[in-house]
Amino acid sequence: MARINAEVIAGIALIFLALLFIYAATVNILWKLILPADFLIIALGVAFIILGYWDIRKYRSKSIQKH
Numbered sequence: 001m002a003r004i005n006a007e008v009i010a011g012i013a014l015i016f017l018a019l020l021f022i023y024a025a026t027v028n029i030l031w032k033l034i035l036p037a038d039f040l041i042i043a044l045g046v047a048f049i050i051l052g053y054w055d056i057r058k059y060r061s062k063s064i065q066k067h
Contacts, residue, residue: 007052014045 018041025031025038 003056005052005056007048007055009052011045011048011050011052014041014048018042018045 018038021031021034021038021041025035
């Protein structure tokens with residue numbers, strides 16, 4: 001049974017990247033200019049995670065055979 005797929009990994013990576021960008025915004029003034037884009041990256045990461053879990057649930061329901 002699959003517990004994690006590529007969409008979940010991509011979502012986690014996007015959220016981690018956005019958190020690094022937010023930390024950079026606290027250190028550097030120029031990074032504060034792209035702060036709204038960081039929240040968009042977090043939203044995309046969450047969307048990928050939800051898509052991944054939805055795909056896993058869809059795959060599990062198809063792979064179970066009832067006798």
